[in-house]
Amino acid sequence: MSKNALCFDLILRGGTVVDGTGGEPFIADVGVRGEHIAAIGDLRAAHAPCVIEAAGLCVAPGFIDIHTHSDISLLYNPQQTSALAQGITTQVVGNCGIAMGLVTDEPIFAYERRWLAPYGIRVTWGGRLARFYELVGERGTATHIVPQVAHGTLRKRVMGMERRPPTPAELSRMQELMEQAVEDGVWGFSTGLEYAPGSYSQTEEIIELAKVAAKHGLFYSTHLRDEADHLVEAVQEALRIGEEAGIRVQLSHHKADGERNWGLVHRTLQMVDEARAKGLDVMLDQYPYDAYLTSLLTGILPDWATEGGPDAIADRLTNPTLREQIKAEILALHPDWNEPAHWQRVVIAVARNNRDLQGKSILQIAQERGCHPLECVLDILVEEHTFVSAARFTLSEEDVQTVLRYPLTMIGSDAIATAPLGKMSVDRVHPRNYGTFPRVLGRYVRELRLLSLPEAVYKMTGLPAQRLGLRDRGILREGAVADITVFNPLTVQDRATFEEPHQLPLGIEYVVVSGKIALQQGVPTGALAGRVLKRQEASCSLSF
Ligand code: ZN
Ligand code: CU
Numbered sequence: 001m002s003k004n005a006l007c008f009d010l011i012l013r014g015g016t017v018v019d020g021t022g023g024e025p026f027i028a029d030v031g032v033r034g035e036h037i038a039a040i041g042d043l044r045a046a047h048a049p050c051v052i053e054a055a056g057l058c059v060a061p062g063f064i065d066i067h068t069h070s071d072i073s074l075l076y077n078p079q080q081t082s083a084l085a086q087g088i089t090t091q092v093v094g095n096c097g098i099a100m101g102l103v104t105d106e107p108i109f110a111y112e113r114r115w116l117a118p119y120g121i122r123v124t125w126g127g128r129l130a131r132f133y134e135l136v137g138e139r140g141t142a143t144h145i146v147p148q149v150a151h152g153t154l155r156k157r158v159m160g161m162e163r164r165p166p167t168p169a170e171l172s173r174m175q176e177l178m179e180q181a182v183e184d185g186v187w188g189f190s191t192g193l194e195y196a197p198g199s200y201s202q203t204e205e206i207i208e209l210a211k212v213a214a215k216h217g218l219f220y221s222t223h224l225r226d227e228a229d230h231l232v233e234a235v236q237e238a239l240r241i242g243e244e245a246g247i248r249v250q251l252s253h254h255k256a257d258g259e260r261n262w263g264l265v266h267r268t269l270q271m272v273d274e275a276r277a278k279g280l281d282v283m284l285d286q287y288p289y290d291a292y293l294t295s296l297l298t299g300i301l302p303d304w305a306t307e308g309g310p311d312a313i314a315d316r317l318t319n320p321t322l323r324e325q326i327k328a329e330i331l332a333l334h335p336d337w338n339e340p341a342h343w344q345r346v347v348i349a350v351a352r353n354n355r356d357l358q359g360k361s362i363l364q365i366a367q368e369r370g371c372h373p374l375e376c377v378l379d380i381l382v383e384e385h386t387f388v389s390a391a392r393f394t395l396s397e398e399d400v401q402t403v404l405r406y407p408l409t410m411i412g413s414d415a416i417a418t419a420p421l422g423k424m425s426v427d428r429v430h431p432r433n434y435g436t437f438p439r440v441l442g443r444y445v446r447e448l449r450l451l452s453l454p455e456a457v458y459k460m461t462g463l464p465a466q467r468l469g470l471r472d473r474g475i476l477r478e479g480a481v482a483d484i485t486v487f488n489p490l491t492v493q494d495r496a497t498f499e500e501p502h503q504l505p506l507g508i509e510y511v512v513v514s515g516k517i518a519l520q521q522g523v524p525t526g527a528l529a530g531r532v533l534k535r536q537e538a539s540c541s542l543s544f
Contacts, residue, residue, distance in 0.1 A: 008033050008048040009515060015054025015486060020061040020461035020475040022454050030059055032482040035514040039478060050517070052510055054486055058453070061461040061476050062089025062483030062511065063437050064468070066285045067221070067252050067412025069093065071100040071147070073424075074417075075135065076119035078528055080142045081419035085504040085524065086437040087485035089513050090144040090473060090533075091417070092464075095252060096223040097152030097192030101125065101132030102181075108160050111310055112153075114387050115416075118352075118423050127157060129184040133532040140528030142518055143417075144483070146468060147532065148188035148221065149181035151209060152198040161309040163200040171205065175212050182216045185534030187468055188250070189213035193225035193234070194298060196306040203237055210245035218535075219467065221250040228257040228299060235268045239275045242282060249275075250467065251284035253414050254403050255292065255395050257299070262396040269406050276408075283467055285412035286403045288439050290395040291498070292414075293349050293430040296388045297381055302329045310386045317378050327374060340366070343373035345393040347498070350427045353384050358428040359499065362390075391430060391498060401450055404440070410464045411440055420502035431501045435494025438505035442493035453489060470533070486510035 008031035017040065018025045029043035039046075063086065070080060071093035083091055094101070103112045104127035113123060125131040129147060136145065158173045159166055166174065178189070191206060192198045210220050220241060224234035235251065242249035251272070256264040275282050297306065297313070305316055305326050316322040336342055343362040351357045357365055357380065365380070366373040380388055403409055415433035418424045437460055444450045451459075465474020472481045485508065492507030504522065511519035516529035 006046040008038060008043070008046055010050045010052070010482075010512070010517070011043055011046060011048040012052045012054045012059050012484065012486065013043070015057050015059035017476060018058050018060045018454055018457045019477065020457055020465070022458035022462060025058070025454060030476065030484065032484075032512065032515050035482055037476065037478055037480050037482050040476065052486065056488070057486050057509055058489050059476070060457050060485050060487070061474050061480070062485050062513065063087045063411075063460040064090040064092070064464040064470070064474055065413050065436075066092050066250070066410050066464040066467065067095050067414050068417065069095055069098065069415065070417040071145070072115050072416045074141055074145065075121050075139060076116065077417060077419055077424065078140045078142065079419060079524060079526070080417040080530075081504075081524055082415065082434045083413070083417040084142045084511055084519055085508060085522070086413070086434065087487060087508045087511055088143055088413075088437065089483035089485065089511060089530070090146060090470070092146040092148065092188070092412075092468070094148030094150045094186070094188070095190045095221060095414070097150045097190055097195060097198040099129070099148065099150035099153045099190075101129040101147065102127050102150060102153040102157060102177075104157065108156055108309070111387060129181050129186065133184070137532055141530040141532070142524070142528055143513065143530040145530065145532045146470070147184075147186050148190045149178060149186045149213070151189070151191040151201070151206065152195055154178070155197045155201065159197070161197055161307060161312070163197070163304065163307040165202055166205060171208055174209060178209055178212045182213075182218070185536070186218065187533075187535045188219045188221050190221045190223075192223040193237075194223055194227065195295070196303070199225065199303050199306070203240060206241050207244045210241050210247045214245050214247035217469075219248040219250055220245070221252055223252045227255055228261055231256055231261060231264050232267060232271070235271050239271065239280060239282065242275070242280045248467075249280065249282040251282065253292070253412065254284045254286050254409070256399055257292070257392070258394050259396075262399055265399045265402050269402070272408070283408040283410065283463075284403070284406070285410045286400070287412060287414050287432040287436050288400055288404060288444060289430070289432055290397045290400055291391050291393040291430075292395060293389055293391040295386070296348070296377065296390040297386055300330060300377060301381075302326060313386050314382050317382050323378065326378070330374065337374060340373060347391045347393070348380070349389040349391050349429065351380065351384055351388045354380070355426070401444075404444060405450060408463070410459045410467065411437060413437070418502070420504070425502045429501045431494065431496035431498055434496035434501060434503060435505055438492050438508060439494035441487065441489070442507070446489065446492070482512055482515040484510070484512040
């Protein structure tokens with residue numbers, strides 16, 4: 001061995017290497033030189049200016065969060081604290097049909113700009129992903145970012161909030177914008193078919209756009225059209241899009257919403273198996289909680305009542321005739337929503353005009369206000385101009401476990417990365433923002449033994465890297481980018497709860513991003529070593 005071969009910038013000594021392949025862990029030293037892993041093995045004779053004593057700890061590839069919305073917070077929260085503290089070193093953004101980089105300063109995007117307004121961020125990138133990610137690069141980011149192009153935002157750019165199919169000219173304009181996004185380096189094409197305006201599209205529109213994405217080798221990630229009563233049809237639609245466009249499919253945050261739909265995931269997983277047997281590359285992701293969180297109107301307001309956006313919705317909800325019609329439609333679909341019990345399970349998360357409502361159930365608010373819970377929901381939508389989210393405790397723990405056990409399920413937080421300080425800490429976020437990955441390792445590996453440790457780590461690293469076609473990350477091996485997460489398998493655990501979400505987890509000890517220590521003994525160092533990863537058609541990752 002030459003002398004040079006014994007010198008590293010960083011050595012992680014004596015840890016248990018869980019390498020991200022799903023294989024058996026082994027004890028070894030890991031040597032990092034510059035931004036790469038230079039050696040794995042017995043490095044007793046080697047030295048480095050920086051050494052992490054990792055005996056008793058697991059040394060894994062940095063976690064890849066396959067499903068996030070952190071493009072929303074990157075410009076005001078470059079530290080991405082809630083993600084980094086979970087051991088996440090790469091975040092896939094632009095999910096569910098929403099991409100901040102495609103937003104412009106036109107009036108139609110007033111809703112999206114409300115995410116940024118409290119932090120004084122103005123939309124200066126003119127809806128061009130390349131310019132948005134240039135800005136992100138200038139400000140820095142603690143984790144790497146994998147961008148996607150998003151259908152909902154694209155459609156809104158071209159068609160506004162109109163509930164109809166596109167004209168041929170509009171469709172080709174959307175395809176043009178897709179091509180531009182490909183040039184800007186996106187890895188995936190996402191839809192949010194339950195959200196307006198994604199919900200206004202028919203399957204054919206998505207197929208025509210997915211064909212463009214497929215031509216350039218992107219994958220298709222989808223928030224299904226329905227995760228409740230029509231879950232099975234919605235999965236069928238996703239599989240059809242995959243087959244007809246010839247594109248790899250990722251089912252986002254898979255779940256069956258509402259007690260009467262619990263257990264349907266057995267059926268949908270079987271559909272995934274059948275589609276794979278026929279040659280379609282379909283996989284899925286999940287966050288390990290039995291509650292979800294989204295906009296309050298999602299799954300409540302009939303689709304037609306959302307047309308035109310927030311102003312039009314508020315007009316309808318304050319028009320007595322239309323309001324009655326909307327209520328009648330909702331109750332016809334969900335007779336049980338006339339009873340108070342359901343509304344105990346719907347809890348207001350972020351309500352910027354009514355901060356005192358945050359954390360209260362609709363039932364509780366209805367009692368305080370002396371009105372029917374559904375009336376109360378409609379009132380709050382008007383008061384908040386529809387910019388209000390709610391957690392819904394309507395999933396089943398058994399389903400969570402069924403989906404998590406499935407070999408092709410990877411882990412995705414669905415979070416907008418946040419931090420426990422300043423304005424960010426006033427929002428009542430879902431605990432998944434802070435707890436997703438540690439919760440899988442603590443609760444589902446150590447406590448419930450639902451997964452083995454190598455299996456769980458594979459779902460967080462090797463599997464998502466394979467899905468993305470990220471060749472230089474996701475597996476700990478010589479030559480890979482030095483993204484490394486070191487955790488204590490005996491203590492790793494989420495602490496965030498719905499009541500107190502802004503809590504960092506326990507047991508994530510060190511996070512290394514591109515060879516730089518970004519988290520040290522559980523505390524962020526402030527390093528902004530992440531990159532925006534730009535996909536090249538040759539499928540190797542370069543950075544801006
Ligand atoms: Zn979603
Ligand atoms: Cu999402």
